[in-house]
Amino acid sequence: MKQELEHFSYDNRIVSYFLKATILWSLIALLVGLTIALQLVWPALNANTSWLTFGRLRALHTNGAIFAFAGNAIFMGVYYSMQRLLKTRMASDLLSKIHFWGWQLIIVLAVITLPLGITSTKEYAELEWPIDILITLVWVVFGVNMIWTILKRRERHLYVAIWFYIATFVTVAVLHIFNNLELPVSWTKSYSVYAGVQDALVQWWYGHNAVAFFLTTPFLGLMYYFLPKAAERPVYSYRLSIVHFWALIFIYIWAGPHHLLYSALPDWAQNLGTVFSIMLIAPSWGGMINGLLTLRGAWDRVRDSAVLKFFVVGVSAYGMATFEGPMLSTKWLNSIAHFTDWIPAHVHVGTLGWNGFMAFGVVYWLLPKLWKNGRYSEKLANWHFWLGTTGLLFWVIPMYVAGFTQSLMWKDLANGMLVNPNFLDTVTKIIPMYLTRALGGTLYITGIVVMIVNVWKTVVKGDLIADEEASAPALEAHKKHSGEHWHRWIERKPVQMVIWSTVVILIGGVIEIVPTLMVDSNVPTISTVKPYTPLELEGRDLYMREACNACHTQMIRPFDNEVLRYDPTHKQYSMPGEYVYEHPHLWGSKRTGPDLWRVGAKGYSNSWHYNHMWQPTSMSPGSIMPRYVWMFTTHDAEGNLLNDGSLDTSLTQTKMETLAKLGVPYTPEEIADAHRARRAQAQAIAADLNSDPRITVNANEEIVALIAYLQRLGTDVHKASEEELNALK
């Protein structure tokens, strides 16, 4: 078996690009995070500016943290480790570059569109459909580059990290396509093909799997490479890693429902979500155990190494989060924690602790390897570690306290009456914790700044080893197996491979879309629930534009305290049939403000809403909600126009047509009549508003549409008879 030693080089340049992108976006994404954290303490920081409001910036923060920070970190690690595990350079330098710049373009587009209110409101998938398509294309490029490299490898065995990368690629592709199925209305607006309960289910099937396959599996892959390398010893049990990988992948179907406990999702699906989530502890902890035990006998080295410190805390945070998660999936704990700040606490243990620290560890390990003669400072790295760890603790602990406090206050009942009937009281109570959390975030960001300084010192003074020389024997002729020949054919024609892969993925997407459009929803409907009027529809779109769902929920759970608080007159919790026309669903996942599903039935006057949106504190003293002044047409003292808050109605009919295609029963007559109906309803509301001497409003202002929408919420179901509702329970 003659072995020729082949000489080649690893592409470090692309790794350096991703590294720089990682640290840059980490700073930006987390600064946005700090901003919104402070906005909760000092709402004035919303600055009366539409593109700076909490709702819009929150999406920017989450997308930035997940896709910009974690995403670039993943690619940084994958490109470095994959080449070395497979003993070959990336298959195509061009594809690597396209991937890099394409990904940064996506982020830039996010930075532009999200603050402008161009959003689908679906969590971690807020980017509208043109960007979704761009994501798909860039992801295909990444996948092709990766798979091609695997086919060209010189190391026959696929180390477990490679399997994690493959799983990441495939699953994220499927999830992304499946969840983002939308019918466009315009270049910047679309409606989800799913509605209500179905949309929620698909959303959180995606949402949880985004966590799993974007924030977990690739990082586990990185851990399996970088931790042994940094510790200079092999992973504790390779066999364990194989077993827990395949066990995880084989059964990963039912993740998701645990985000929807006590919602209108069917009971059996909720229970299944719980069971499945608890099952997941095993494979998850397999990874943690493997990681930590790799360091057995080498703990003294951890003391001297910032990289190892980051990894140890990272892996431990992973263990903690993957235990807490399943616990939160149990109905009991979930009923306490859901919609409270406990959930962000859980999230940030994972993101700050696991993702963040793993990313930092990899960055610091790579710095001296990629840049020679730079002024890399171990001391600064250690400073970062302590700042980060302290910051993490100060972030997370106050949020646990806040969550618990909120939950208890919400649930507090005395003699069948709410002890804290005013939601605002439960908000103001936890503002000190918001402040502490912001302090924690500041510390964490300071650590990042220290990291940037360290990177600067290393990069500026040092020389990048853009291409690292390496050599390895060529892979011996593979023993003949059936089916070998098609695989060889693809290897020889890379362009064809790219094209075919794209075609396959597009076909997959189409296959997923078509049946959706043909299948009838069989959610039991309520006869009195009707589609939104044109005006209300526009109002709902405004609600979405401002991302009100970031703070407000629209899902009343079957708890006494909840129905008392949110539907005192009829005490009706949310039923699936109410959401059949909700494209997309707006259930929300956090109650920074109260639930709004029956706000229209609570008897707030139009003027209350008017004043509240103009200045929340006027109606709710102490409120931390931003002012939405741009929804109003305002003039200065001289009568000059300050702000044109008129509603854009150019797309109203198109919207109705699109929704009709998705099954919402708008008749052609109704669509033709849309503008007239809209104006009529708007004028009625404006007239009512103008009857208040302090208010002067034009019927075409956005605020009118929003009020129409809010006043509609919850009123339909109250029209239904007792018998009908009881039959559905």
Added chain:
Amino acid sequence: MFLAHETSSLCTMADSRYDALQNEDLYAHLFKQRSPERAMVVLSLPSMHCASCVRAVETWPNLEPGLVDVRVNFNQKEAHIRYNPREISLQAIAEKLDFMGYPPDLSLAQREGKLGLNEQKRQARQSILELGVAGFVFGNTMLFAFPEYMGLETDSGIAELMRWITAALSLPLVGYSGRSYFKSALGALRTGQANMDVPIALGIVALWGKSLWDIASGQGAGYFDSLAGLIFFLLVGRWFQNSTIAKLDFERDYKSFFPLATLRLSANRGPEYVALQDVEPGDELRIRHGELIPMDAVIVRGRSSVDVQFITGEALPLPVGPGDDVAAGSRLHGGSVDVRVVKALDQSYLTSLWREDPAAQKPVLSRRMDLWGQWFTWGIMGVATLSATYWMWADPTKAIWAVTSVLIVACPCALALSIPFGFGNAIRLMGQQGAYVKSTDSIERLARVDAWVMDKTGTLTHPEEQRWTEEPAVAPELLGSLRGLVQHSAHPISRSLHSHWKFVQAEVVVDVEERIGAGLQGRCSAGILRIGSPAYLGLTDAQAPAHATGWSLNGHLGGWLLPEQVYREGLSEGLDQLGPDPIALLTGDGDQERSRLQTILPASTEMRFRQSPKDKLNFVLDWQRNGKHVAMVGDGLNDAGALAASDVGISIAEDAMHFAPACDILLKGRELPHLARYPKMAKAALRVVKINIAVSLGYNLIGLTFAVQGLLTPEVSALLMPISSLSVVGLSALLTQRASRKIFKS
């Protein structure tokens, strides 16, 4: 049905696959021995995976004319097959093995010495694949089954979808992951036996069939989750069992136990005893009368005869001389020869020679176990049928649970494992102490021993420590030649003298002839040298000192060598421990030592002197006729007959290669004073086995009680099966360890 098709295609495959075996010369490397009447091959059978496979293959000669004997090495997945080439051919053997479900691996890699490695790798991969598919189906089936348990309406579309998906998933589960059970069951049934895979295969088919029927007829959701759990746990259990058995290497692999050594001739250092493992092809060895030739070799010097009794059973010695090939395992008769080693040591092969005489009757318990195993399996199927009938009448919904759990939970595997693990552990522990036991049957027989026969010379006495007085002192120039002469004999006296003269450089002596039990003659530089008994030198006993060995040069008496019998230390306390069992001392010597012996041996010992080998044999037979179970302790040279005839033959093994394969135990000389411990250990092991059998029966009874009532589900049954096997393994280890500590540490 696909099974039948697979069967027939197997047949056609078998037909062509083994055609090449018609040319047996191509497969010469498989043969250990080849003669017109007797041949022995070693075939690699990687598909053997459990205890019942071993039994199936080893009992095959009972059915197959032409087969003499089959012995399996489970760790190496090999079978050593002895057969009569006039009655059956190698090809037929291979085909029949294939038919039984154990296709031999004849690949090229095997020829290069990597016996079955590729096949073993393939088998390992196969089990991972089966386990992977079963795990996949199991996990997903459970997840699809949960919704209905959690309240999803049975008639909803989603429930139906999930049901059909689980039905579809069961196809690869049964057809792929489960197929080994079908193959094995079919194979056993074809030989008219029932192995333990038969009830399992039946159980799988029953559960699967009922589930498919339920779904198709709309009666219910089927039991696919139970089926998936069943097969998954079965495979996991089997994997556990295999790796446990592989870790416990007892019974066959004695590489670390046998202190076998041989006399190697090296140019610069002269003859020296070396461990067998250190001998390499090209080395020259000196083989003496009665010794086994340890490796394939070619004779360089000397004339003698060899017999291949231990290989093929043929006792007729064949004359050999320089240039002749001699096979590993053949035994030398007559004068010594020098051989050059041709092939490297195959120690497992050597130890495989050490086997039970197939004609000998197995001891009681082992015999019973074989029988029970058979009846057990048929019995279980009877119970299953009865339960099925009852439940179909009483409550049909329970029938499927009852039948399948009965078939699964009842496991003869624990019964089958009791003896190997109980006795096997004892063998391992005894080996650690210095007694190397041939097989589990030996242990059982040892446990029943109630009478002891001892040899004197070499047994009670310590040959190497024997002190000699030279009368008169041998002339220095002759010492080298004398030492060189005695080197050619393995007789205890020769060895003793050789050791006595250890500071002397042995000189080359040629034309050596040995007359067994009498003396040695050879030519040295000074002339013809002889050493031996007075009669051998042409003198009468009266002319010689007592027990003396004499030597002569060129026909003239040179002197006498007077032995001082050194008995092993601690003998009297040790032999006292043999307790109420009667002891007899049979020796070829005269009775000069009688008084001395009386102080050493227990008072009741019967002593007989001037015993010929035939006398010894008759004594043993006599005792046996009186109902005694006799253990004989000898060195295997002059008492081979008596050793073979006794119930347990114990051979004292020092460092030379002259053990008698017919013996049951090789006891290290220093252990003789502790002789009494070994029957104690054997009795303890017998108790452990009985406990294991009881525990297994208990498991089965309890399990069956629940199973016939329909209270067990198949997955639980599948879980109980490996648990019962593992508990036998664990219990054996624990109890034998405890017994060993008590017995051997005192």
Added chain:
Amino acid sequence: MSAFYLMIPVSLVLAVLFLLGFLRSVDRGQYDDTTSPAIRMLDDGTTDSSTPSTP
């Protein structure tokens, strides 16, 4: 809840794809040796012998 009619098959197809990947990799001997890969990955094969500061 018709979303399930899509989610379940899609998830299952995905899982089966991975199963096929598993089967193929075992068949190609990926898991014949589960000890040495963990050790082998520690070596990058780089010919540049400079040692960076060990973190």
